[in-house]
Structure formats: structure tokens, C-alpha cells
Amino acid sequence: MTDHILTEIRDRVLHITFNRPEKKNALTHAMYAKMVDAMRAADEDDGVRAILFTGAGDVFTSGNDLADFRDTPPLGADAPVTQFLGCLLNAKKPLVMAVNGIGVGIGLTMLLHADIVYASENAVLQAPFVDLALVPEAASSLLLPRLVGHAKAAEIFMLGKRVSADEAYTMGLVSQVFKADELAAAAGKAALALAKKAPQSLQLTKKLMRGDREVVAARMAEEGKLFGERLTSPELMEAIMAFMQKREPNFG
Ligand code: COA
Numbered sequence: 001m002t003d004h005i006l007t008e009i010r011d012r013v014l015h016i017t018f019n020r021p022e023k024k025n026a027l028t029h030a031m032y033a034k035m036v037d038a039m040r041a042a043d044e045d046d047g048v049r050a051i052l053f054t055g056a057g058d059v060f061t062s063g064n065d066l067a068d069f070r071d072t073p074p075l076g077a078d079a080p081v082t083q084f085l086g087c088l089l090n091a092k093k094p095l096v097m098a099v100n101g102i103g104v105g106i107g108l109t110m111l112l113h114a115d116i117v118y119a120s121e122n123a124v125l126q127a128p129f130v131d132l133a134l135v136p137e138a139a140s141s142l143l144l145p146r147l148v149g150h151a152k153a154a155e156i157f158m159l160g161k162r163v164s165a166d167e168a169y170t171m172g173l174v175s176q177v178f179k180a181d182e183l184a185a186a187a188g189k190a191a192l193a194l195a196k197k198a199p200q201s202l203q204l205t206k207k208l209m210r211g212d213r214e215v216v217a218a219r220m221a222e223e224g225k226l227f228g229e230r231l232t233s234p235e236l237m238e239a240i241m242a243f244m245q246k247r248e249p250n251f252g
Contacts, residue, residue: 005034006056012049012195013188014042014093021057026065027106029072032080039087049195049202051091052187053110054098058180060123063105069132070240073231081106082224085138088113089217092203094194098187099123099165099174108156108163109138111173112147115206116194118187119165120180125173128160132243133235133251137227139220147172 006017016035018025042048055061064081068074074081088095088110097111099119108125111117127144129136136144136157145153148171155161168174178186194202210216230236235251242249 005031007038013191014048014051016053018061019056024059024062025055026062028065028068029080032084036083043092050094050191052096052191055100059101060099060103061107063107066240075228096191098183109140112143116190117174119174119177120183123165125163125168127156130158131160132239134230135226137223139216142219
């Protein structure tokens with residue numbers, strides 16, 4: 001069976017690759033669970049100094065697997081996605097994201113917990129939670145408006161607006177934009193540079209820059225409760241059936 005999450009520690013960097021290109025790297029429960037194990041181990045391992053995420057093929061990730069949302073909705077604190085969000089929030093090691101194509105849902109919201117975000121010119125970010133009859137997750141209802149302002153965040157969350165790499169750069173969601181064939185090397189170089197820095201200083205700096213952890217954690221929990229309720233709603237069923245049947249949803 002293909003390994004849908006590739007993990008490798010190289011030069012003190014944990015590389016995590018979403019590897020399900022035939023489904024646009026959509027993330028299943030099993031994929032989240034594997035990332036949780038890898039991230040928890042990395043946080044405890046002094047030999048790992050940075051974590052670098054990217055996607056296989058020309059997609060970052062199309063977000064949560066919609067069939068999982070429909071068939072086995074991730075509910076509660078034990079759900080692998082909830083644990084994964086906790087790992088992002090609590091990560092001690094710096095997180096580098098190489099956004100190599102479209103990033104939908106968590107493909108956008110996870111960037112709000114990253115430290116260095118490099119994107120390829122062809123990257124597109126989208127958070128169509130309302131289109132799916134859901135609500136934002138990963139504390140993004142707090143972090144995105146704080147970063148880009150309410151008006152731009154509302155276009156992204158409420159209208160499901162797609163944001164190009166250049167727009168994301170202008171908004172401050174992305175640190176730098178690269179040509180597609182230069183992204184991996186640039187992200188690798190940044191991760192390697194982080195891995196060579198004084199580790200305690202780096203971890204303390206990250207912690208200071210994320211000073212309001214409790215507030216962010218509380219918003220994540222609040223969103224998680226509402227998200228769970230939405231997952232069992234008739235509106236969500238209609239949104240997902242419409243996606244599967246390649247038609248417009250009809251919310252009545
Ligand atoms: N969950 C499950 N399957 C998904 C998926 C997802 N999030 N995203 C894509 N896929 C599947 C498609 O169903 C399709 O499967 P099939 O070949 O068996 O029909 C395959 O991946 C290719 O997707 P397709 O939609 O044909 O590719 P595209 O290039 O036209 O569009 C996207 C790419 C990412 C824009 C589009 O697939 C999309 O919008 N996906 C849903 C994103 C989403 O809503 N995620 C949840 C956010 S909370």
C-alpha cells in the first residue's frame with residue numbers, strides 16, 4: 001500500500017510529505033495520525049531541529065478528505081485531526097511550509113501556525129469552510145483576520161475566495177514566493193539554516209512570538225466544538241454530496 005505520508009529525518013530536519021497526489025493530497029484520519037506520531041517524536045528528539053512540510057506532485061493539499069467527513073466525521077479531542085492541530089499549536093521546533101500548489105482548508109489554516117512559509121508561483125490558497133457548511137478551524141477565525149484584516153478574511157472564509165501566491169505574499173500569509181522548480185531547494189535551505197541555529201534560542205524565540213497560546217488554544221477548542229456539530233448537519237451532507245456528484249450544492 002502506498003504510504004500517504006512520507007517522513008524522513010535528514011540533516012536534523014524532519015521532512016513530512018503529503019503523498020496522495022491521485023486525491024490531490026487530501027488528508028485522511030490515518031494520515032493525520034501518522035503526522036501526529038512524527039511531530040510528537042520530533043519535539044522530544046534533540047536531534048531534530050526543524051520540521052518541513054510539503055506535498056507530492058503539484059499540489060500542497062486539498063484539505064481534509066471529504067469522504068472521511070461524510071463517513072467517519074472526526075469528532076472530539078481524540079480525533080487525529082484535532083491532535084494534529086494541537087501538534088501545530090504546541091510545536092517546539094520551527095515549522096517550515098513549502099506550499100507547492102493548491103492548499104485548501106487545512107492547507108491554508110496550517111500556514112497560520114508555521115514560521116517560514118515559502119510558496120511556488122502557482123500556489124493557490126482557499127478556505128471554503130462556509131461552502132462546505134462548516135466553520136473555520138485551527139483558530140483561523142482568530143488568526144486570519146488578525147493577520148490580513150477582517151475584510152480580506154471575510155472574502156476568504158465567507159466567499160471561499162481563492163488567493164494567489166502573490167496575493168498571499170502581499171497579505172503576509174507567505175514569507176516568499178519562488179518559481180515552482182526553485183521552491184523545494186529554497187525551503188530545504190531555510191530548514192537547514194534553522195537546524196544550524198542555537199536550538200534553545202530558536203525555540204524560545206518561537207514561543208515568545210506565539211505569546212498568546214492560551215487564547216489561540218481556546219479559540220481552537222471553540223471552533224472544534226462548532227465544527228463537530230456542523231459535521232453531522234444536513235447542510236454538510238448536501239455540500240459533500242454535491243462535491244462528489246460534481247454539481248452545485250442546493251441549500252434551499
Ligand atoms: N477529499 C477527498 N477527495 C478529494 C479531495 C478531498 N478534499 N479533493 C480532491 N479529491 C479527489 C476528487 O474527488 C477526485 O477524485 P476522483 O478522481 O476519484 O474523481 C480527485 O481527487 C481529483 O480531484 P479533482 O477535483 O478532479 O481535481 P481538480 O484539479 O479539478 O481540483 C481541487 C482540485 C483541490 C480544487 C478540488 O479537488 C477541490 O476543490 N477539492 C475539495 C477541497 C475541499 O473542499 N477540501 C476540504 C476543505 S475543509
